[in-house]
Amino acid sequence: MDVARRAEADPAFRADVIAGLSAPTRAIPARWFYDRRGSELFEEITRLPEYYLSRADRALLERHSGEVARIAGAGRAVIEFGSGSSAKTPVVLRAVSPSSYVPIDISGEFLRDSAAELQAEFPGLAVLPVEADFMHPIRLPEAVEAAPKLGFFPGSTVGNLVAATAVDLLRAMKETLGEESMLLIGMDRIKDEAILLKAYDDPAGVTAAFNLNLLHRITGELEGTIPIQAFRHRALWNDRLARIEMHLEAQCDLAFTVDGIGFSMKAGETIHTENSHKYGVRDARLLLKAGGWEVVEEWTDADETFALILAKAEPRRFAP
Secondary structure, eight states: OOHHHHHTSOHHHHHHHHHHHHSSSOBOOGGGGOSHHHHHHHHHHTTSTTOHHHHHHHHHHHHHHHHHHHHHOTTOEEEEETOTTOSSHHHHHHHHOOSEEEEEESOHHHHHHHHHHHHHHSTTSEEOOEESOTTSOOOOOGGGTTSOEEEEEOTTGGGGSOHHHHHHHHHHHHHHHOTTOEEEEEEEBOOOHHHHHHHHSOTTOHHHHHHHHHHHHHHHHTTOOOOGGGEEEEEEEETTTTEEEEEEEESSOEEEEETTEEEEEOTTOEEEEEEEEOBOHHHHHHHHHHTTEEEEEEEEOTTOOEEEEEEEEOOOOSOO
16 A cells, blocks of 8 residues: 555544454444445445335435424524435425535545535535534534524434443534534334344345445555455344444454554454444433433334434533
């Protein structure tokens, strides 16, 4: 690898990968899935017949965006966290008549392409993309600082996080959006294990390619020597923690380096790459409450497989 490309590697990516591979239980944060190729693969996943989440989420948005607009009121700036391709965003924008739209994503090139496409679809709307890690409070563009805001967090991305981190994220969102803000968020419900496993280990192998792409990214950006063909994608349901887990499993004993640091793994050992927590009704409300949000309205599909929740930022409290 040439020195110029290696110098472009995100220092936080390097730090997380080295720390994660060095840990007793190897794990790498799921946010690093989303380089350009990872973002493209995830969009392909959302179109798979087994991946029910996107269909359920979109159907709820199409059915209830008018109610969201009625409750939230027109003229809010819509701030989308982890916007990706912004595929579902037009449904919301048409309903709520926003003053502006701010997509936030960690994958800068993919973000800019998606923002340009959305700007072409809504030529009269101010589209102000922000490349950032939304896990932390973000300084929004000056043009929207004074505007009332509607946060948008579709899909079930909050499920990727353990409870403590999810609460931190919700608090960071509240700080980013401000005290008078609202948040429209999707949360996946607990359901039959077979349905869940098909969604995260599809027969076409797209989810496997998405998971394995993380190793390609490490090899390409961090001068890794990982034998990618020696790993396989593995998805499992952890009933005790109510979550799907994704792992990269070594199929044989192996050794490799990343950024000049040596690592070894035994056959059957894994790198834990993602969680997708599923929530019951009370679980979801408690999580939002802990993050500083009060549920205003909640909608589910007929089979209660997925929930779309509209919440408002709670005012600061100085006593119970």
